[in-house]
Amino acid sequence: MRDSAYRTNALVDQLHEPEFKDVELKQHDSISRLPHAFNFDRRGFFKVLGGGLLVCLAARHVIAQESGSTVHHDHELPKTLDSWLHIGENGEVTAFTGKVEVGQNVRTSLAQQVAEELRVPLSSVRLIMGDTELTPYDMGTFGSRTTPQMGMQLRKVSASARAVLIAMAAERWSADAASLTAENGKIRDAKANRAITYAELVHGQKLSKVIEDDPKLTPAADWKIAGTSPPKTNGRDFVTGAHEYTTDIKLPGMLHGKIVRPTAFHAKLTTCDTSQAEKIPGVSVVHDGDFIGVSAADVMTADRAAQAIRAQWDAPPQISDRELFEQLRKPASDKDDDTERYVLGSVEQSRAQAQKSLRQTYTVAYIAHTPLEPRAAVAEWKDGKLTVWTGTQRPFAVAEELAQTFHLTPESVRVIVPDTGSAYGGKHTGEAAVEAARLAKAAGKPVKLVWSREEEFTWAYFRPAGVIDVSSGARADGSLVFWEFDNYNSGPAAMRTPYEVANQRITFHPSDAPLRQGSYRSLAAAANHFARESHMDELAHELRMDPLEFRLKNLKNDRLRAVFQAAAEKFGWGKQKNSIGTGFGIGGGFEKGGYIATCAEVSVERGAIKVTRVVQAFDCGAVVNPEGLKNQISGAIMQGLGGALFEAIRFENGRIVNPHLAEYRVPRFSDLPRIDVVLVDRKGQRSMGAGETPLTGIAPAVANAIF
Amino acid sequence: MAFTLLVNGTEQHAEVDPEKPLLYVLRDDLGLTGTKYGCGEGQCGACTVLVDGSPERSCLLPVSSATGKKITTIEGLSRGDRLHPVQQAFLDVEAFQCAYCTPGMIISAAALLARTPNPSEEQIISHMEGNVCRCGAYGRIVEAVRHAAATHRSPKNA
Numbered sequence: 037m038r039d040s041a042y043r044t045n046a047l048v049d050q051l052h053e054p055e056f057k058d059v060e061l062k063q064h065d066s067i068s069r070l071p072h073a074f075n076f077d078r079r080g081f082f083k084v085l086g087g088g089l090l091v092c093l094a095a096r097h098v099i100a101q102e103s104g105s106t107v108h109h110d111h112e113l114p115k116t117l118d119s120w121l122h123i124g125e126n127g128e129v130t131a132f133t134g135k136v137e138v139g140q141n142v143r144t145s146l147a148q149q150v151a152e153e154l155r156v157p158l159s160s161v162r163l164i165m166g167d168t169e170l171t172p173y174d175m176g177t178f179g180s181r182t183t184p185q186m187g188m189q190l191r192k193v194s195a196s197a198r199a200v201l202i203a204m205a206a207e208r209w210s211a212d213a214a215s216l217t218a219e220n221g222k223i224r225d226a227k228a229n230r231a232i233t234y235a236e237l238v239h240g241q242k243l244s245k246v247i248e249d250d251p252k253l254t255p256a257a258d259w260k261i262a263g264t265s266p267p268k269t270n271g272r273d274f275v276t277g278a279h280e281y282t283t284d285i286k287l288p289g290m291l292h293g294k295i296v297r298p299t300a301f302h303a304k305l306t307t308c309d310t311s312q313a314e315k316i317p318g319v320s321v322v323h324d325g326d327f328i329g330v331s332a333a334d335v336m337t338a339d340r341a342a343q344a345i346r347a348q349w350d351a352p353p354q355i356s357d358r359e360l361f362e363q364l365r366k367p368a369s370d371k372d373d374d375t376e377r378y379v380l381g382s383v384e385q386s387r388a389q390a391q392k393s394l395r396q397t398y399t400v401a402y403i404a405h406t407p408l409e410p411r412a413a414v415a416e417w418k419d420g421k422l423t424v425w426t427g428t429q430r431p432f433a434v435a436e437e438l439a440q441t442f443h444l445t446p447e448s449v450r451v452i453v454p455d456t457g458s459a460y461g462g463k464h465t466g467e468a469a470v471e472a473a474r475l476a477k478a479a480g481k482p483v484k485l486v487w488s489r490e491e492e493f494t495w496a497y498f499r500p501a502g503v504i505d506v507s508s509g510a511r512a513d514g515s516l517v518f519w520e521f522d523n524y525n526s527g528p529a530a531m532r533t534p535y536e537v538a539n540q541r542i543t544f545h546p547s548d549a550p551l552r553q554g555s556y557r558s559l560a561a562a563a564n565h566f567a568r569e570s571h572m573d574e575l576a577h578e579l580r581m582d583p584l585e586f587r588l589k590n591l592k593n594d595r596l597r598a599v600f601q602a603a604a605e606k607f608g609w610g611k612q613k614n615s616i617g618t619g620f621g622i623g624g625g626f627e628k629g630g631y632i633a634t635c636a637e638v639s640v641e642r643g644a645i646k647v648t649r650v651v652q653a654f655d656c657g658a659v660v661n662p663e664g665l666k667n668q669i670s671g672a673i674m675q676g677l678g679g680a681l682f683e684a685i686r687f688e689n690g691r692i693v694n695p696h697l698a699e700y701r702v703p704r705f706s707d708l709p710r711i712d713v714v715l716v717d718r719k720g721q722r723s724m725g726a727g728e729t730p731l732t733g734i735a736p737a738v739a740n741a742i743f
Numbered sequence: 744m745a746f747t748l749l750v751n752g753t754e755q756h757a758e759v760d761p762e763k764p765l766l767y768v769l770r771d772d773l774g775l776t777g778t779k780y781g782c783g784e785g786q787c788g789a790c791t792v793l794v795d796g797s798p799e800r801s802c803l804l805p806v807s808s809a810t811g812k813k814i815t816t817i818e819g820l821s822r823g824d825r826l827h828p829v830q831q832a833f834l835d836v837e838a839f840q841c842a843y844c845t846p847g848m849i850i851s852a853a854a855l856l857a858r859t860p861n862p863s864e865e866q867i868i869s870h871m872e873g874n875v876c877r878c879g880a881y882g883r884i885v886e887a888v889r890h891a892a893a894t895h896r897s898p899k900n901a
Contacts, residue, residue, distance in 0.1 A: 139841025139878050267837065274842035275830040275849060277777015277817035284776035292771075334761050337765050402809055408781050408877045457843030459780075489782040580761055610896040663837065667880065669839055672877025697786035697875070705868040708881040 048210065082242050084170075085122045085130060089204075089237075090244040092120040093198040117246070119172055119193040121150070123201070127221055127235030129154060129161045131190055134174025136166035136429060137181045137455040138463070141664040141726045142182045144269045145262075149187050152262040153194035153254055155218040156234070158269070158615070166453030168435045176430035178555060180462060180725025183660060195251035204237050247514055256658030258720040265663030270455070282412045282427045282454050283486050289412065292319065292335045293475040293485035294342040296328035297495060300351035300690030301551070312344040320479035323346070331483045355550050356688040361399050361503045365524040367547040375546065376528045381539035383507075383518045389571035390509025390517040392578045397505050398567040400526055401684035402498040402551055406702055406729060409457020410492045415480040421448045426469040427456035434466035441470050460675070461555035462496055493695035498685055499556030499676060501551060502526020504567035513579050514589045521568070521573035525549055526559025528733065530627040533568055535590040551584045551687060557672070558728035561627040562679060562735060569623035569736030573743055583622055584738065593626070595655050595718075599633040600624055602714045603653035607635035617641055618648075621743070623736030629724030631716070633653040633732030634673075636709075638741035645681060647707070647738055654730055656737040657721035660690040665726050666713045672730035673711055678703045745809050750775065751819025754886040761807035762893040764798075766790045768806045769816060777817035777846045781875065788874030792816050817846035820853060829853045832891035833884075840878035848874050852888045861892055 047217055064722070069407035095118045099371035122130045129306040131150045137143040147161040154161075166168050166177075174186075198218045205223035207215035209230070217224050224231045234319045236412050256263060273279035298305070305326045313321050330341040355363055387393065422444060428434045433453040439449045451469065478482040507520040518539040523531055554560075576586035584604055591597055604610070604622065612620045617640050624633030637649035650673055659665055682701045686693040694700045748755045750773060757772040764783075769775045769792070778801055781789030785800040792801045793815035820827040826834065829852045837849070838843045848871070855862055855870045867888050875886060 044763075138861070139839075141840065267834065268838045271837065274839055274845050275826065275833045276821060277775075279842070280776070281779075281843065283780065284770075286771075286774070286776075334763075334771060336763050393896075406877055408787065408841070408875065409779070410781075456841065458841035460877075477893065486780065489787075615767050667837060667840060667883065670882050671879035674881060696784055697782045698784060702875055702877060703879060703881075704875060705871045705881050705885070708868070708885070711882055 050089065053242055067490070075090055081244070082121065086124055087155050087238070087240065087242045088122060088124040089197070089200065089241060090120060090122050091193060092117045092244065092246045093193040093196060094118065094246050094248045095517065110635070117172055119189045121190075121197050123197065123234055123238050125235060125239050125241075127156075127160060127413040129156055131161065131194070132164045132167075132171040133186050133190065134166060134171040134432060135177045136431065136453040138177065138427070138429065138459040139457075140182065140668065141268060141661065142186075143455065144266065145183065145661045145664055145701055146187060146190055147269055148262045148264070148636050149191050149265065150194045151740045153191045154198050156221045158261055158266055161222060165455075166431045167450070168431050168452075169450045173432055176433060176464065178429055178464065178742060180630070180728045182727075183656075183725045184629065187660065191253050192251055193247070195253055196475075198249040198252055200245050200247070201237055203484040205232055208232070208237070220591045252542065254406065255288055258722070263658070263659050263662075280454055281409055281457050281483075281699070282414060282425050283409055283457070285414045285418055285454070285484065286426050287482040290482040290484055291331035291333055291475070291479050292338045293329055293331040293472055293483045295471055295485070295491070296330070296345050296347055297341050298326070298351070299316075299349045301354060302690060303349035303351035304349060306350045307346070307348045309346040312346070313341040316341050316344065320475070322327060322475055322478040324474065327713050328473075329475050331479045331481075354690040357401075357686045357693075360402075360501055360550065363550055364501060364503050364547040369546050370546070375731035376544040378532055378540065378542045380537070381518075383520050383539050383541045386539040387509060388519045389511065391512040392575065393507070393509035394575050394578055395505070395507040396571055396574060397503065398570060399504070400502045400563040400566065400679070402501040402553070402687070403556070403679050404491065404493055404554060404685055404700060405460045405462030405496065406697075406700070407458040407460060407462055410487040410489060411463065411468040411496060412484070413468040413472035414484045414590070415469065417473075417476055421450070422473055423450045424469045424473055425452045425454060425474075426466065427459065427463070428453055428469065429463045429468060430458050430465075434462070434469050437466040438473055439470060442473065445470075460557040461499075461539055463557070464555060465497070467495065469564060485621040489697065490695045493685075493700060494692045497552040497554035499679070500526050500553040500560070502563050504563065506567055506571040508571060508575055510575060510579060512579070514576075514579050514586050516590045516628055522568075523560065523564060526563040529564065530561035530625065532565045533594055534593060535572070535587070536592055536623055537590070551685070555651060557675065558627065558731045561729065561732045564677060565623065565625045565732040566680070566735040566739065569625065569679050570739045570743070573623075573736075573740040577743075582610065587624075588624075595631045595716075596624065596626055596633075599631045599653040599655050599716055602650050602716055603633035603635050606653070606712055606714050607649075607651040609635055612637070619741035619743075621737040621740030623733050623740060625732060627729045627732060629656060629722070630726055630729035631732045633657055634737040636734065636737035636741050638738055640742060645738075645742060647677060647681075647709040649710045650734065650737070651712045651714065652730065652733055653716060654726065655716035655718060656724040656726045656729070658719050658723045659715055659717045660714055660723050662717070665715060667711045668726050669730040670711050674703050674708070675735050676731040676734035677707055680738045725737060744807075746772075746806055748806070748814060749812065749843055750814045751816060751868070757806065759806055761805060762808050764802050765792070765804040765806050765809045765814070766801040769801060775816050775818050779843055779846060781844070781847070785838060786873070786875070787847075788851060789847040789851045791874065793850060796854065796857060798820070798851050809860050815850070817850060820849065827853060828895045829856065829888070829891040832887040832894065836883050836887040836890055838880055838883040838887035839876075842878055844874060844876045848876065848884055852884075852891065855888065856892055856895060860895060864889070
């Protein structure tokens with residue numbers, strides 16, 4: 037028995053310092069880290085940003101043999117920097133991150149953390165994000181890593197920069213650095229009653245400092261800017277329409293692209309006649325292998341040209357959604373066994389100890405991310421260099437994809453991600469970028485490509501469908517005896533149970549998926565929470581126990597217990613007035629450092645389900661931006677409602693049957709329940725991400741209300 | 744064909760295909776990119792503009808049908824630096840996340856308040872049903888519309 041392999045409490049502890057296991061990357065081709073693409077030297081930096089002070093934080097593992105801080109007088113910067121930050125001669129602070137803004141409000145929350153540690157007003161901080169030429173390498177914006185990882189990195193570089201500024205002031209005044217303090221963009225010497233602004237300190241300088249030591253950070257209990265809810269830093273641009281998304285970019289001479297898509301998945305091109313399209317003036321046609329695309333000066337002409345192309349495709353027969361779950365139960369044909377399994381005690385030997393046992397199957401459909409801004413890219417080739425603006429969560433991976441596709445050196449590719457019209461895990465790949473670049477190369481002009489909604493619903497990837505079998509048993513007093521959990525295809529994220537069960541076997545079985553699938557906000561945590569928490573309710577019912585009481589009886593983790601109790605209290609759990617057609621449900625769990633509990637009130641009228649009230653309690657450690665967090669949580673509840681109630685991709689023989697918003701229903705205003713969010717702010721705990729886990733409670737809470 | 748359009752109080756000229764949807768004329772020919780493409784099917788509301796005061800899906804409206812009418816886009820809603828009350832309310836309430844739907848939401852809400860200055864929650868929901876916010880900021884959007892209605896009514900903002 038591998039009983040040391042998995043202990044619930046150990047798992048919970050581990051969540052405070054999560055080890056990033058690349059679960060999300062596994063769902064794609066594994067992508068190795070680029071050699072550092074930092075081709076910007078010190079001189080380049082000051083050229084772009086002007087004079088001042090550049091503070092860089094070195095990746096510690098690489099330069100462990102050195103210590104202290106080093107002033108670099110040559111023009112070269114180490115290739116192994118984690119983060120950098122510039123303080124301009126006007127006192128303006130520019131911080132750099134490879135993370136991207138897709139609606140999580142991290143442009144604001146990261147700036148708050150910089151302002152906090154650097155002791156400057158938030159208004160003086162600007163963030164350069166997701167630009168492979170200007171920002172440090174970053175694997176991507178996913179896995180709820182921005183707050184715990186990037187937030188920490190930027191806090192460190194900012195605190196280091198503060199120490200450098202104090203040292204500079206101490207030198208200027210020949211004072212003891214220990215007697216100086218930083219406050220509101222100034223270094224203050226209280227004893228001598230003098231102060232100097234950062235702007236004055238760095239004026240006329242072109243100084244770069246590389247810091248190798250970890251600085252002391254400001255505890256959350258002392259935060260003045262982090263921990264508050266300032267307005268979104270560039271909010272005005274979004275209400276005036278001034279913000280430029282990728283789809284809004286216009287370059288001189290730019291053409292509009294259109295791709296001719298296959299008639300079905302896995303189709304091979306058999307014949308292709310582009311002659312009619314080529315006759316249309318101003319149209320550039322590309323036929324390269326199975327890739328067919330056009331570009332023209334306007335969208336109407338590009339559409340017309342694409343329609344004028346006669347292409348025939350040969351597609352193999354493929355299964356339909358009616359056979360989906362049967363297909364997913366079959367073992368994957370790839371012999372590389374990706375099965376993940378956690379075993380504790382023995383399910384078989386303990387079955388007899390259970391007075392009540394239950395076996396159930398839960399299924400989840402394929403669903404589409406449906407980001408309102410479709411996949412899009414603007415590509416420009418200039419002097420052998422390719423620049424692509426695109427809405428992706430992984431700019432560095434897309435740059436690598438482009439470099440490989442077009443046989444370019446990493447230095448010849450630049451990917452820039454404007455703040456993007458959402459992603460939800462759906463924009464990890466660079467299809468639109470590659471397609472736009474291919475068209476632009478042929479046309480000799482910049483090309484913008486915007487996927488249509490139908491292309492989005494068809495040629496993007498989906499949240500994996502899944503089948504989950506749960507078998508469990510408990511004693512008459514409600515204590516769990518065994519727990520067997522088999523997840524087919526949906527994914528292993530948050531598959532383990534937070535409840536105390538001595539005998540467990542939890543397995544993820546990969547399948548041959550009929551559709552292209554990939555990450556989706558919270559990965560499989562939503563499906564696994566749905567199955568586990570639904571099952572817990574059904575077992576509670578068998579035991580004639582209150583579902584909350586049953587959970588608490590089997591739960592030791594204090595933080596998870598606390599969110600259950602907080603949600604239940606706000607909701608009035610146990611005090612609900614039962615009436616015909618109204619039900620109440622509860623569900624919760626933890627994932628990616630976040631603890632969640634959700635209560636829902638659901639009414640059923642003539643078969644129509646309406647979620648009327650939701651209370652969700654959430655704990656992700658020290659809260660960086662409470663209002664931003666509440667916004668994320670409420671949004672995640674709404675998005676989760678879609679998957680819980682009606683979203684499902686239907687498919688047949690290699691085609692999506694419902695590739696339009698008229699047929700694929702997403703949550704709308706009329707689906708809005710009354711939502712109460714309870715934040716459990718734990719100043720003593722590390723701040724964790726909150727983009728994903730808040731989505732995992734609603735489906736089981738709703739299911740349990742109508743069960 | 745040459746078309747003259749009255750956009751945000753200014754006469755604009757475009758030499759385009761008469762079938763070209765107003766959305767693309769605004770975005771590509773007139774440089775007004777605040778109005779967004781979301782679905783091209785009139786299902787998401789991201790492309791909503793005011794045509795003679797009525798909210799219309801510009802992705803479905805051929806430019807030839809828009810001539811001679813007063814078109815208002817998100818860019819034409821504010822008065823100089825002064826935001827329209829609905830814009831201000833969206834900003835104050837932070838009724839957005841990725842904000843791609845925001846221009847369409849604001850235009851739809853402005854159309855509602857122009858006709859129904861004091862809408863009930865049911866009226867807001869029913870009027871806005873055709874606008875999708877995939878980030879799910881619906882609760883805040885309803886709050887922002889109510890907030891805008893309240894400030895609109897308040898005499899000090901008149």
